[in-house]
Amino acid sequence: MGMRRQHIGGAFLVVLVLLGLFLAAKTLAEIKSYRYIGGGVPVSNTVTVSGEGEIFAVPDIATFSFSVVAQKPTVDEAQKVAGETINKALAYLKGKGVEEKDIRTENYSAYPRYEYQQAPSQPCTLYGCPPGKQVLTGYEVNQTISVKVRNTKIAGELLTGVGEFGVTNISGLQFTIDDEDALMAQARSKAIADAKAKAEALAEDLDVRLVRIVNFSESGGPYPIYYAKGLEVTDGRGGGTAVPPEIPTGENKITSNVTITYEIR
Structure with a gap:
């Protein structure tokens, strides 16, 4: 009976040791990963700015x-x-x-x-x-x-x-617009330039230096023009003459909104 308890106690001790090693290894891996997520930059050493870019184009x-x-x-x-x-x-x-x-x-x-x-x-x-x-x-x-x-x-x-x-x-x-990607790229460039100008002005006001970008996100997209109503036409079989409606195409607006976080020193 005593030998059995010793075996059970030894097995339990081995399990505890293995579990401790596993948790230690996992914790170390998590700590190392922070070097690549945000570069380990303290929150207090960053500034975040936003920028907007718009492109107008006639639909094709x-x-x-x-x-x-x-x-x-x-x-x-x-x-x-x-x-x-x-x-x-x-x-x-x-x-x-x-x-x-x-x-x-x-x-x-x-x-x-x-x-x-x-x-x-x-x-x-x-x-x-x-x-x-x-x-x-x-x-x-x-x-x-x-x-x-x-x-x-x-x-x-x-x-x-x-x-x-x-x-x-x-x-x-x-x-x-058939090729919206090209116009979206132009809008994005304008948005990034807008955000960068704001960041540089803010850095000058705060007497700090922009080091590098640690985070970037974007939203926005094209806004097509819809004509969902008032498009009924005469089928011509009732004696009437169908008149082609005048439909102005206007301009489409493509917008990019970016948010950039800089490390500062």
Whole structure:
């Protein structure tokens, strides 16, 4: 019995020693890591400044979407009608210079349509009506197309044009810039220069010297222009003439906000 207690006590002591070594090694590793996170710079020896940079640019692309909905007794008929309408609209867009790579299907669905009907042979009584049932009435096909227009001057004309082929829900017109990364880089450079100028002025006022950057963060981004309302067009089948809407593109603002922390001495 005594030997067993000695063995248990020895094993417990070994576990404690190993646990102590593990915790010591982990603590040492954590301490060493502080040399690389913020460079071990004391909080009291830093200053933090912010800067903002803005770039304005005229949008060079426009995007919009439209849908085609067809309801027919069979799914084949609905798909055929929807396909014919889509093909006419796509042929029109390509004829106006829209490239095939800039046209894509956003959504496609085909599903049955049901209608709740009462049984005609069982009329209602004073105690209520007999239960009805869901009756298949046909099928609906819905396809949504997204279009990118690289010639923004004809965006309004294209909106009117596709509407004349019986498409529905023409929406989501948005003016953006194709190469936003290049403009974002310019805005970032302006923001950094703004922050640096503030840091240098602050260092002069405090009679200290900027040593190095110990932290940097950025936020911001492009702000596209949306035209989500007032884009209904006449389909031309009611005798009216669809007039292309005038849609000003304006300018997009790309903003970068940076925060920089400097070590000072």
